[in-house]
Amino acid sequence: MHKRGIVYRDLKLDNILLDRSGHVKIADFGMCKYRVTDELKTSTFCGTPEYIAPEIICGKKYNQSVDWWSFGVLLYEMLIGQSPFNGGDEEEVFWSTCNEAAYYPRFISKEAKDILSKLLEKKPQKRLGMPNCSSGDICDQPFFRTVNWEKIEHQELEPPFKPKVKSPSDSSNFDNFFTMEKAVLTPVDLQILMSMDQLQFKNFSYTNLRMID
Template sequence: MGQVCIKESKQQTEEAGDAMEKNEIKDSQQLFPEEDNDKGRQQLNEFTILRHLGRGTNGKVMLVQHQPTQKQYAMKVVCKNKVQSLTQKKYIKTERKILEISDCSFITKLHYAFQTQTKLYFIIDYVSGGELFYHLKMNGKMSEKRVRFYAAEILLGLDYLHKENIIYRDLKPENILLDNEGHIKICDFGLCKLCTQGDNYAKSFCGTLEYLAPEVISGDMYSKVCDWWTYGVLLYVMLTGRLPFQNDSKKEMMKSILMEQFEIPNDLSEEAQDLVQKLLKKNPQERLGAIRDGAEIQEHEFFKDIDFVKLERREIKPPFYNDKPFQFFDQNLVRKSTIQDTPVNEFGKYQNFSNFTYKEDKMINEYNKLLIIH
């Protein structure tokens, strides 16, 4: 499943040549005034790297222990030489902002952020149950009871983001984590749109192709209602083990999403079938959630047995929990013998991201949240 967005591909970047690289260095020096990188190195020394957890396009994720507190966290490391375009820098800054201002049980939390000359470091919650994608890969599909629980918690997480004027835009199994008790955590906020007052729409073509809403593909202005389409696709995948629209050709895939109808297996309950059909309405104005956002979806018959008040307080027991550490991670990475944070000595060392450093502090965070949103 491929992610598509307006940022440049690796091949396009290489083709741009040395001239573009020099321009990027100049731009980054103007946009991101220098911070104290010595302080960043000092902060990095406070963390002991225990093992690898995952790898992404721009970096990797490792389990670390904070020596002063002995707490374990996930450390997301982004190489600056992979963040070259202005759009990519925007994604990094957006993720950093949203991780700081978010305060929801179903969203990963930022505890520290710092940078060295060549890398950016996010210290976030360690979520030990792995990706929902891994669980689907093992099981193919899930029971409606299990889907109902995960879908309800994801619903609360998405609804929280919407109330904070954030369009998520990249909901998929790879971006849903399970903690050791079996509760979900939404992660990866680089493609989010942080809306300002009076600006509740977006037009960027970004997200993961198989999950894109029709209005995103068609190039129209779209709102947070696009998230309820991707939510519907995610429900379909969890319930059936496959995508509602599939094609090897990207062009044909987009055509299918825009024009074709999908099939719902008859072995699903009437409530499940009805919910998916109402979420996967091609016209966003007709889609469930278009009028009263997440509240409409909570009221659907599929969730009639869910007490959302108790669920938000995490008082409902999950259908699954993880009792074996690292069981649901890529074992080739987890067992990797080398766990050092390897050095990078390329042009990324010239980039400095202003206001990136962060240390968890309740009162300061509330003040920063007001500044960002208002």
């Protein structure tokens, strides 16, 4: 995504899913921004509070650096079981994110501490994952020394966990809080719909033929 100029802006545990084979998938691309580079940055304030990078909070222009920060928060949560920056409300979380250093318990390995501290670097240009980071490519970090990235990319490794799925439409692995919600469609004014060019949807799996001459 980054190589294609896309910044994701919503990396968090909620958006990391497993397919029926156990391979990792990223979901919910609603906050993506296209055509973002080192020269052409964006400044929209968006994201999930606990995962928002300091540069977004401070109102600065940013690029893919914010995704590497979110990845650092995500990895911290997976390794330690809590968020690196806490607070009673959003303002306290934002203050902690911008001003406090993350705490690293003794039980994590030095490789884990090393990569977390590089990802949670408050200066985006020095953050791990960015071209100017002196620590090199993220795939070459000691924490990932046993990972065969090429095999992972081609799904040639056996996933350590496979979700129990009865059918392609099985939703038993999702929280009932979401699956019990009623589907509500926002009604669209027919006149507005009729004024739109529907030909651009012609090759979609569903097309309302009544809207196409």
